[in-house]
Amino acid sequence: MINHAPSSTRIDRKEEIIYFSSTQPLQRFPDNLLDHLGKWSTEAPTRTFLAERMPDDSWLRISYEEAQAWVCSTAYYLHTLGFSKGDTILLIDCNSITHGILTLAALKIGIIVAPANPVSTTNAYGMQRLLGIFETIRPVALYAGNELIFTHLLKHAQFSEKRIITESTIQECRFKAAPLDPMFQTKVDLVDSNMMAKIYF
DSSP: OOOOOOOOEEEEEETTEEEEEEOSOOOOOOSSTHHHHHHHHHHSTTSEEEEEEOTTSOEEEEEHHHHHHHHHHHHHHHHHTTOOTTOEEEEEOOSOHHHHHHHHHHHHTTOEEEEEOGGGGGSHHHHHHHHHHHHHHOOSEEEESSHHHHHHHHTSHHHHTSEEEEHHHHHHHTTOOOOOOHHHHHHHHHOOTTSOOBOOO
16 A cells, blocks of 8 residues: 655746645655665565566566665775766666666765767767767766667777776676775765756756
């Protein structure tokens, strides 16, 4: 059974614009979004957290517990690369479990994620737009969701000079455990509710 919040909305009209706002006070929320993942990995460890439809129409699923471990190990990998709060990763990929894990891992240590459509790498106009995004956000790394994207990126000097993270690298993190590292934990602790999480173009 799902308990929904009571309906309590204020409606304000200003010329042709209608503003909707809740009259309920904002409840306390964790400083780090990843606290929710930790909570559910303990309370419902086997429940499906992410699911991805495969080419044969089957479903690939990971539980909250699996996701929690994978996110932590991937965040630690990003930490070993020297990335930290305020850095940006340009993420070029379709929706996928790996996409979700990398996004959460980045957020765990305060890295800003800028997702981009992988179709942009397949034509001159899209690549020009991607280069514009690149120049605007100056990412510390790029994520290529598959080998084709990776190949397209290597054709451009601006991209090839940056570290390019591949899907296979993130997949490898799934089978590794994040060690106890005070410097890594410090980065996690520095993340708060005032940090930027994503940039959309």
